[in-house]
Amino acid sequence: MAESYFLLAATFIPLLMAPVAYVIGRRAGAAAVTWFSFGALAVSTGLLFIPTMLLHGGTTSYVETYKWGQFGDFGLRLDGLALPFALIIYILCTVLAIYSKPYMIHKIMEDMPGHGKTEGSSSSSPSSSHESHGHGGTSIVQLSPEAKQHVNSQMGLYFALYLAFSMGMLGTVLATNVIEFYVFFELMLVPSFFLVAFYGYGARRRIALMFFFWTHVGAVVLLLSLLAMGFFAGGYDFDTIKANAGNIPQQWLALIVFGLVAGLGVKLAAFLLHIWLPYAHAEAPTPVSALLSPAMIGIGAYALLRLWMELLTGSYEQYSLYINMWGLATMIYGGAMALMQDDIKKVLAYSSISQMGYILFGLGSESILGISGATMLYITHGLGKAVLFMMAGSIILQTGTRSMSKLGGLAGKMPYTAVIAFIGALTIMGVPPTSGFMAEWTMFNGVLQTAAHDGDWFRAAMFGFGIVATILTSAYILWMLKRVFFGKIPEEMAHVKEASPYITVTMMVFAALSLTIGIMPDLFLNPITGYIQGMFAGHENVLPLPAHSAAAIEPVALGQESDDGVPVQEGVSAQTTAAGNHNGGGT
Structure with a gap:
């Protein structure tokens, strides 16, 4: 097959287009830069789907490799593990680019002198929101030329940072080398820091610094473990480390695993390492919150799977119980804290902590x-x-507040938002026919399978407490929806109406995807399960799939190599693999 650069282009088009977006924003305005950024991300997402189609359902791998020097090879790899993370990241980024237009215009105008109070202010009122959003007050077309230029420049800067942030997240997931992984990991952090610092609410610069400090310290701890892995394995490529993991001394292995889990635990905002998340996610502008929470923090889970459970598979059984216990504590803590909040975005921020606990x-x-x-x-x-974060943003735009004690009865005024929010809520609660049901059912089934197989009363008890945590999840989600959408509507909310199509249509896209995956979960579940099954092939302590499930899944055999030395999975032809194998751009 001819040379192909699908993953390389999908990863770096957003970064290359970032400065262009800034110039377009300054010269052509907010609408032009919005659709330009959407187009760049849509093209990148489309390029990502091309190798996805070549994976035959995700049970094979597609690799592009380029010579990089002493650190090994710079590679981009799409397989059954990277597939769900990569696709969801870019789908979220693409759709949220459109959502960003009305929200960020509102936010930038709100920050201008004389244009209302901020979202973070407890005294913000519906009238201030409408003054800055254009519902009967000052709109962007009525601004002075200087003010309009300021809005356009800020929108250009926002989308430039947004595109760089998108690139960092995808590169982290596709990396095939631990040094490359760390570079993308940090490139993901830098633009997100500036997005919070420039466009956040409240004490945004202090919160952005706290966010940067916590996540950077976690990244440095992670880096120490990655360097130690590469040093003892004799190379920094994933395949080199996996092949030589047995060379890592046992006394060092425990420290390496601890560094990996602690460093990535900060990114996951797991219990005791979560301090930064409620502030950063609550005070970030809502489109950024809708990326930080659903996309970015979950990359920590991907890294645990890839860097620890795949590369150092032999150490997994030693520490799995502690991860199980840590997850349970995170589930319960996040859910309990969410139940105590009055701020919609803080409910969702603590909910994210709880959901990382489930993972x-x-x-x-x-x-x-x-x-x-x-x-x-x-x-x-x-x-x-x-x-749910987009729902919160819609309510903030239309009412000027995010305090649930000041809301109520909005289902009659914002029916589309209410219905879509309920689909999002059912997804988080794990209720069919949404995607959440199959994910939670599969996860809890696996936990119970281990407890029953081993006759382990402690794991059985943790399974029971995990089920209790799902009740807690339902409690805070339903309590939030009840306070926002039902009851008597406050008099000052009588004028509220549905948000613009930019808001409602983009919300519908994600709700529809949740229902589609809920009805056809094998689109993602088969590639994931096949890959995980191959990852733990030969490890008797990790329970295999039940017989009736295994019959439908083709295991992925890891560690095979084609004639040119590129790792491939069982069933990948040498021709297919060579299509993604480049050395500095040549085959």
Whole structure:
């Protein structure tokens, strides 16, 4: 096959277009830069779908490799594990680019002197929101030329940072080298820091610094473990580390695993390492919150799977129970804190902590089903939480407040938002026919499978407490919806109406995806399960799929190599693999 650069182009088009977006924003205005950024991300997403189609359902791998020097090869790899993370990240980024237009114009105008109070202000009123959003007050077309130029420049800067942020997230997921992974990991952090610092609410610069400090310290701890892995394995490529993991001394292995789990636990905002998240997610502008929470923090779960559970598979059984317990504590803590909040975005921020607990709970299950369900939960959380954060943004735009004690009865005024929000809520609660049901059912089934197989009363008890945590999830979600959409509507909300199509249509896209995946979960579940099954092939302590499930899944055999030395999975032809194998751009 001819040379192909699908993954390279999909990853770097947003970064290359970032400065162009800034110039377009300054010269052509907010609408032009919005659709330009959407187009760049849509093209990149389309390029990502091309190798996805070549994966034959995700049970094979597509690799592009380029010579990089002493650190090994710079590679981009799409397989059954990277597939769900990569697609959800870019779908979220693409659709949220459109959502960003009305919200960020409102936010930038709101920050201008004389244009109302901020979202973070407890005294913000509906009238201030409408003054800055254009409902009967000052609109962008009525601004002075200087003010309009300021809005356009800020929109250009916003989308430039947004595109760079998107690139960092995708590159982290596709990386095939630990140094490359760390570079993308940090490139993901820098633009997100500036998005919070420039466009956030409240004490945004202090909150952005706290966000940067916590996540950067976690990244440095992670880097120390990655360097140690590469040093003892004799190389930094994933395949080199996996092949030589046995060379890592046992006394160092424990420290390396601790560094990996602690560093990535900060990114996941797991219990005790979560301090930064409620502030950063609540005070970030809502489109950024809808990326930080559904997409970015879940990359920590991907990294646990890829860097620890795949590369250092032999150490997994030693520590899985502790991950299981940590996940349970995170589930319950996040859910309990969410139940106590009055601020919609803080409810959703603490909900994200709880949802990361679900993922950790499944990753520690020592079961193919449990680990696969935990991976599927990333998709569920991405879609459901994006809908709910977008719902919060819609309410903020239309009412000027995010305090639930000041809201009520909005279902009659914003029916489309209410219906879509309920689909997002059902997704997070794990209710059919949304994608959340199959993800949670698979994850909990795996946890129970391990407890029953081993006759382990402690794991059985944790399974029971995990079910209790789902009740807690339902409680805070339904309590939030009840306070926002039902009851008597406040008199000052009588004028409220549905948000613009930019808001409602983009919300509908994610709700529709959740329902589609809920009805056809095998679109993602089969590639995930096949890959996880191959990852733990030969590990007797990790329970395999039940016989009736295994018959439908083709295991992925890891570690095979084609004639040119590129790792491939069982069933990949040498020709297919060579299509993605480049050395500095040549075959």
